Amino acid sequence: MKLSQFFLPTLKEVPSDAQIASHRLMLRAGMIRQTSAGIYAWLPLGLRVLRRIEQIVREEQNRAGAIELLMPTIQSADLWRESGRYDDYGDEMLRITDRHQRDMLFGPTNEEMITDIFRHAVRSYRDLPRNLYHIQWKFRDEIRPRFGVMRGREFLMKDAYSFDLDAAGARRSYNRMFVAYLKSFARMGLKAIPMAADTGPIGGDLSHEFIILAETGESEVFCHADYLARDWAGDVDYEADLQPLIDGLTALYAATDEKHDAAKFAAEVPEDKRRSARGIEVGHIFYFGTKYSEPMGAVVAGPDGNDIAVEMGSYGIGVSRLVGAIIEASHDDNGIIWPASVAPFDLGLINLKPGDDTVDEQCALLYAQLQAAGRDVLYDDRDERAGAKFATMDLIGLPWQLIVGPKGVKAGTVELKNRATGERLELPPAAAIERLLA
Amino acid sequence: MKLSQFFLPTLKEVPSDAQIASHRLMLRAGMIRQTSAGIYAWLPLGLRVLRRIEQIVREEQNRAGAIELLMPTIQSADLWRESGRYDDYGDEMLRITDRHQRDMLFGPTNEEMITDIFRHAVRSYRDLPRNLYHIQWKFRDEIRPRFGVMRGREFLMKDAYSFDLDAAGARRSYNRMFVAYLKSFARMGLKAIPMAADTGPIGGDLSHEFIILAETGESEVFCHADYLARDWAGDVDYEADLQPLIDGLTALYAATDEKHDAAKFAAEVPEDKRRSARGIEVGHIFYFGTKYSEPMGAVVAGPDGNDIAVEMGSYGIGVSRLVGAIIEASHDDNGIIWPASVAPFDLGLINLKPGDDTVDEQCALLYAQLQAAGRDVLYDDRDERAGAKFATMDLIGLPWQLIVGPKGVKAGTVELKNRATGERLELPPAAAIERLLA
Numbered sequence: 001m002k003l004s005q006f007f008l009p010t011l012k013e014v015p016s017d018a019q020i021a022s023h024r025l026m027l028r029a030g031m032i033r034q035t036s037a038g039i040y041a042w043l044p045l046g047l048r049v050l051r052r053i054e055q056i057v058r059e060e061q062n063r064a065g066a067i068e069l070l071m072p073t074i075q076s077a078d079l080w081r082e083s084g085r086y087d088d089y090g091d092e093m094l095r096i097t098d099r100h101q102r103d104m105l106f107g108p109t110n111e112e113m114i115t116d117i118f119r120h121a122v123r124s125y126r127d128l129p130r131n132l133y134h135i136q137w138k139f140r141d142e143i144r145p146r147f148g149v150m151r152g153r154e155f156l157m158k159d160a161y162s163f164d165l166d167a168a169g170a171r172r173s174y175n176r177m178f179v180a181y182l183k184s185f186a187r188m189g190l191k192a193i194p195m196a197a198d199t200g201p202i203g204g205d206l207s208h209e210f211i212i213l214a215e216t217g218e219s220e221v222f223c224h225a226d227y228l229a230r231d232w233a234g235d236v237d238y239e240a241d242l243q244p245l246i247d248g249l250t251a252l253y254a255a256t257d258e259k260h261d262a263a264k265f266a267a268e269v270p271e272d273k274r275r276s277a278r279g280i281e282v283g284h285i286f287y288f289g290t291k292y293s294e295p296m297g298a299v300v301a302g303p304d305g306n307d308i309a310v311e312m313g314s315y316g317i318g319v320s321r322l323v324g325a326i327i328e329a330s331h332d333d334n335g336i337i338w339p340a341s342v343a344p345f346d347l348g349l350i351n352l353k354p355g356d357d358t359v360d361e362q363c364a365l366l367y368a369q370l371q372a373a374g375r376d377v378l379y380d381d382r383d384e385r386a387g388a389k390f391a392t393m394d395l396i397g398l399p400w401q402l403i404v405g406p407k408g409v410k411a412g413t414v415e416l417k418n419r420a421t422g423e424r425l426e427l428p429p430a431a432a433i434e435r436l437l438a
Numbered sequence: 439m440k441l442s443q444f445f446l447p448t449l450k451e452v453p454s455d456a457q458i459a460s461h462r463l464m465l466r467a468g469m470i471r472q473t474s475a476g477i478y479a480w481l482p483l484g485l486r487v488l489r490r491i492e493q494i495v496r497e498e499q500n501r502a503g504a505i506e507l508l509m510p511t512i513q514s515a516d517l518w519r520e521s522g523r524y525d526d527y528g529d530e531m532l533r534i535t536d537r538h539q540r541d542m543l544f545g546p547t548n549e550e551m552i553t554d555i556f557r558h559a560v561r562s563y564r565d566l567p568r569n570l571y572h573i574q575w576k577f578r579d580e581i582r583p584r585f586g587v588m589r590g591r592e593f594l595m596k597d598a599y600s601f602d603l604d605a606a607g608a609r610r611s612y613n614r615m616f617v618a619y620l621k622s623f624a625r626m627g628l629k630a631i632p633m634a635a636d637t638g639p640i641g642g643d644l645s646h647e648f649i650i651l652a653e654t655g656e657s658e659v660f661c662h663a664d665y666l667a668r669d670w671a672g673d674v675d676y677e678a679d680l681q682p683l684i685d686g687l688t689a690l691y692a693a694t695d696e697k698h699d700a701a702k703f704a705a706e707v708p709e710d711k712r713r714s715a716r717g718i719e720v721g722h723i724f725y726f727g728t729k730y731s732e733p734m735g736a737v738v739a740g741p742d743g744n745d746i747a748v749e750m751g752s753y754g755i756g757v758s759r760l761v762g763a764i765i766e767a768s769h770d771d772n773g774i775i776w777p778a779s780v781a782p783f784d785l786g787l788i789n790l791k792p793g794d795d796t797v798d799e800q801c802a803l804l805y806a807q808l809q810a811a812g813r814d815v816l817y818d819d820r821d822e823r824a825g826a827k828f829a830t831m832d833l834i835g836l837p838w839q840l841i842v843g844p845k846g847v848k849a850g851t852v853e854l855k856n857r858a859t860g861e862r863l864e865l866p867p868a869a870a871i872e873r874l875l876a
Contacts (some may be wrong), residue, residue: 006570007505009559033555036542037511041555042508067445070480072473072509072592073575074544091537099579101531104474106512117471117479121447129447137511137575141537154510
């Protein structure tokens, strides 16, 4: 993509109402624009990151055996009356009346709707287990939306729902999501720590939040320092019993402030390993048994022919929130530093002297070679000062910058800069390509 | 994907309230489920088709130089008051009041919002032309939603918006979209005919609808029969002047009933070439000049430094509607017949005797080989009668069926069935693979 033809409205001023780094940087880098309080348009650069995160989440959900569908944003209030949550949910639910005076709402979550779909589709225990998920825009009418996409009103969430015949099966489904979450966040370059959590308005017996540590986190968390040294990646056999793995992963102390037990923390964690920090929730999983299936009649015929209310869990990842969370975890004074797995482009190609034939030719050649090799390149071909180009590239945080100027072209070199480390190399163009494609 | 682990709730009964083939077939094939009047959940099979259509639209938009972003579903009423459309739009607009008593709405289209984004981002004529698009859920509160996804209330639309310095530039942008639309529909196996159209509530001077012919179309259309023999595919240079191409493409008579001129039709079209038929609108493009930029102050500094209100057009494709439209154009008594380009899977693999070791092994081998070659396979490994399996495969309409039974395995053959032609071939497994990968 040539920057001269792209749509990247970066801001020079630091927006005064943006209190945290991710919000400031997303506005400055032209990733988002607020269209109403807590509601954002995703400009082209931001949308690219959002889609890459969404795709990682999708791949890991599929790998864990979950099946994608897509539920609508607008729901009937009647379903929520069946579960009893319509009155409970309060002012955060965006309530709507349609032209026929029917009560509708913009879904903040989908337990009721998926239970309704399930009960009309599945009749037999032989069709279990199932885990159905979607990635869809939700709305929660926050009283004070703030922190940009971290606490917006319209937000993109992946929510999965598992259906099992019994509690043991439900635990297996829960465990699969638990592991899939760790793998998803690890692929995004995040160290997400699973912490026992309260269940809140979703309800249920068992729940974990996945928390990343960042100074601007919304809540205080407490954990054993060894969590931060863990590598959560690695292959997993989802058909195996995952309980021993999860027991190992959760053996050390980690708790949100709601669940924190100071005495236990002191007893279990050596003093030099105790960490208290601010945390950002990026995922939340719940096992809630028959809380929805019972009142809504989501039953299957069991092996003996008798109806059994299915055991359910739900599993959320804040896809749009993750864009902000990754920036909170990875930026410096000059801008964003994207992990390669979610970067909006693989690299930026900077032409220091557009109009100079030799530089233009060298850039055109590199651009074509890198694109042919499948790399997503943002080519800054604008007629701008070098300083402005460097500042823009640092701000938007692509992993690599390939810099081409008249002196280098004369000497047969280009410059390759690593955004994260700041390392700069003078190389012949072919060597730079080799390095970028390695 | 193994069907035993998929979520495909097919219906045996023909739903009584579904009046047209696509609605009946989408319900029967387990592609969608209605969750409220005119609002549908996209079940896994339906979502796969929706995503493939969306991706074709995206690729052709990108190829034509449009840039993707994503605007939110919920908009502020204030923007619509600026353009004067808030009061005009009527009951089809889903109006919402948030917890702070602010007037909001679920966007039925995005002229106002994109104009707002543009006016805050672009200041100079040098940043023109631009064409920005998104693919997002819209809501129109139809008084009588019907025909399934063909006239639903919540629907997925691609809408693009072009910004140019003058009318000639705007015409070039219009022409690029015109050609991109013909290419998009052709890739989906549709013969879409461009017809001069009224502009309706979008407004403007120039407009074309893209219409496919189907018995269940919502309106009557009139055209020269030669349109139906045209091949709209083929490469296009979007940098070239497309006007001569478009003049050629629109030289023959074609009009919706609103624009139909019986005398002109009779004069221009030989009697044996006159076609009147029902048509389904799958795309609609508009050039409306400064209708929004003028009242909303979307101006750029021109070459002489004076402000110029930008010339705009908008370009819509009904992505979710296309799923129904393609079925209307391609089905038979047994079910759907997907064009390969939008099929939810490339083929169905039918195991006629699960539990028979030799058949299971042969199926497992074919399944692995086809997946390794990048084919999306739906493997019917269920313990079901052969008749039920054939009926399901015909209903869901995958382009190919690969049928493996004990007799064939003994004889060293499998059966390959083409869904569209009904042609059946007995082949050695390796030859079947070769045919499928050709």
